[in-house]
Amino acid sequence: MPTTRPTTxxxxxxxxxxxxxxxxxGFAAPISEIARLAGxxxxxxxxxxPSKRELAEQVxxxxxxxxxxxxxxxxxxxxxxxxxxxxxxxxxxxxxxGIGMVxxxxxxxxxxxxxxxxxxxxxxxxxxxxxxxxxxxxxxRADLRAADVFVLFKHLNPPLATDESRRAELRxxxxxxxxxxxxxxxxxxxxxxxxxxxxxRMCEEGPTPDHSKE
Amino acid sequence: MPTTRPTTxxxxxxxxxxxxxxxxxGFAAPISEIARLAGxxxxxxxxxxPSKRELAEQVxxxxxxxxxxxxxxxxxxxxxxxxxxxxxxxxxxxxxxGIGMVxxxxxxxxxxxxxxxxxxxxxxxxxxxxxxxxxxxxxxRADLRAADVFVLFKHLNPPLATDESRRAELRxxxxxxxxxxxxxxxxxxxxxxxxxxxxxRMCEEGPTPDHSKE
DNA sequence: ACGCGTCCGGAGGGGAACATTCCGGTTCGG
DNA sequence: CCGAACCGGAATGTTCCCCTCCGGACGCGT
Numbered sequence: 019m020p021t022t023r024p025t026t027x028x029x030x031x032x033x034x035x036x037x038x039x040x041x042x043x044g045f046a047a048p049i050s051e052i053a054r055l056a057g058x059x060x061x062x063x064x065x066x067x068p069s070k071r072e073l074a075e076q077v078x079x080x081x082x083x084x085x086x087x088x089x090x091x092x093x094x095x096x097x098x099x100x101x102x103x104x105x106x107x108x109x110x111x112x113x114x115x116g117i118g119m120v121x122x123x124x125x126x127x128x129x130x131x132x133x134x135x136x137x138x139x140x141x142x143x144x145x146x147x148x149x150x151x152x153x154x155x156x157x158x159r160a161d162l163r164a165a166d167v168f169v170l171f172k173h174l175n176p177p178l179a180t181d182e183s184r185r186a187e188l189r190x191x192x193x194x195x196x197x198x199x200x201x202x203x204x205x206x207x208x209x210x211x212x213x214x215x216x217x218x219r220m221c222e223e224g225p226t227p228d229h230s231k232e
Numbered sequence: 233m234p235t236t237r238p239t240t241x242x243x244x245x246x247x248x249x250x251x252x253x254x255x256x257x258g259f260a261a262p263i264s265e266i267a268r269l270a271g272x273x274x275x276x277x278x279x280x281x282p283s284k285r286e287l288a289e290q291v292x293x294x295x296x297x298x299x300x301x302x303x304x305x306x307x308x309x310x311x312x313x314x315x316x317x318x319x320x321x322x323x324x325x326x327x328x329x330g331i332g333m334v335x336x337x338x339x340x341x342x343x344x345x346x347x348x349x350x351x352x353x354x355x356x357x358x359x360x361x362x363x364x365x366x367x368x369x370x371x372x373r374a375d376l377r378a379a380d381v382f383v384l385f386k387h388l389n390p391p392l393a394t395d396e397s398r399r400a401e402l403r404x405x406x407x408x409x410x411x412x413x414x415x416x417x418x419x420x421x422x423x424x425x426x427x428x429x430x431x432x433r434m435c436e437e438g439p440t441p442d443h444s445k446e
Numbered sequence: 447a448c449g450c451g452t453c454c455g456g457a458g459g460g461g462a463a464c465a466t467t468c469c470g471g472t473t474c475g476g
Numbered sequence: 477c478c479g480a481a482c483c484g485g486a487a488t489g490t491t492c493c494c495c496t497c498c499g500g501a502c503g504c505g506t
Contacts, residue, residue, distance in 0.1 A: 048464055059484030064466065162409075173387045173406060178434040191423035192387060195376075198419075199412045209405035220392040262493055264456095273455035278495065447506100454501080461494090468487075476478090 031056045032063055036077045041118035042177050081116030082137040089144040100157035103148050111189040113182055118175045121168055121221045159203035163211040245270045246277055250291045255332035256391050295330030296351040303358040314371035317362050325403040327396055332389045335382055335435045373417035377425040
């Protein structure tokens with residue numbers, strides 16, 4: 019197991035807390051909030067992670083891994099392409115998946131570790147496989163791109179000020195509402211589908227005009 | 233016309249810029265950014281609006297009025313209940329409606345003007361009328377509440393880092409994707425529908441643990 | 447042309463927030 | 477009981493931003 023992964027309970031608590039805080043408040047959230055939620059001191063976080071940026075990277079690695087697991091699990095358990103997609107999406111929107119952290123490689127992918135970039139690529143190709151399979155089976159409208167699925171994830175992840183369990187409940191509620199629309203293409207989708215590159219650019223953070231430099 | 237509404241070009245430019253900046257970056261966005269986008273100096277903004285809070289209030293008033301107009305327009309132009317709802321939703325998601333500003337009465341409704349509260353009430357009752365009519369006509373699933381419509385608006389308004397025209401295009405794209413799901417209730421919606429009060433609480437801002445006091 | 451009043455844009459003061467570090471206390475093993 | 481490892485929270489130095497102040501530009505009446 020890589021040394022960069024959480025290994026102790028302590029680490030897991032910190033990563034989990036950081037996942038919650040970052041997905042809810044964005045990268046601008048203060049470290050002290052993460053410490054409070056994890057029930058530890060600020061220094062304990064800095065003792066394991068040299069900087070906030072590094073902590074965020076570890077969170078993204080954990081979340082991306084989790085999404086990859088969801089995709090593989092869906093592919094393994096279901097045989098109908100539509101059911102694969104369906105299970106995958108519900109899986110991604112369950113509690114504590116951190117789906118919100120896999121989309122925005124804040125400020126571009128520069129400065130990210132090899133490991134995260136590799137995981138990202140793997141995740142994207144899995145999603146593309148799932149989407150393409152469903153489309154070839156005629157169970158998913160053809161004018162939907164794989165990147166659209168991630169935009170949907172982003173849409174279903176608004177930063178609502180409730181606890182994560184209620185948010186997960188709402189995500190499931192609205193996914194259920196949206197899913198039928200993915201099948202029938204009675205009205206063609208207007209607008210250009212987003213490309214991966216555009217998605218990456220669009221998801222870059224911007225709560226504040228961004229003042230990070232290094 | 234009330235004295236609190238924008239009357240000159242100058243005011244309109246400022247309000248429009250503030251709408252864009254606030255909806256994209258949240259209330260935490262710096263005033264200087266609004267000034268830059270409006271092409272005016274910071275002092276010119278403070279010359280008309282005593283504080284940032286007051287400026288935000290005027291933006292909300294303008295946006296809420298706009299949404300009310302969309303609702304009344306939809307009711308006037310369409311006779312089929314479903315078409316009313318459909319036109320209303322597309323109208324709200326067009327460019328520059330500022331739909332993102334009508335939801336979050338940051339930090340609760342305390343301290344808001346009578347005028348805004350009255351507009352808010354009017355907007356809510358119009359939406360409830362539209363939703364109820366569509367449900368009574370059997371064209372909208374019955375397990376959807378009016379508050380759900382606003383949650384959908386929030387979902388369709390993620391802060392994407394693109395220009396407003398592209399964002400509007402994407403909003404239309406995903407609304408088209410979602411709309412069919414509002415009619416057929418083949419699978420009942422899981423989770424509790426949000427109440428107005430919960431919606432209000434959930435939409436309160438939280439990019440930073442919130443440090444506004446007065 | 448020339449004051450004078452009006453209005454504007456940008457620099458600056460004062461205060462708050464936050465990333466990161468330092469320090470005194472506490473626990474656990476021997 | 478002593479020491480080392482570890483922890484939580486206070487302290488530090490910097491950055492950011494709301495809001496105010498000031499010097500300049502423009503228009504108009506004379």
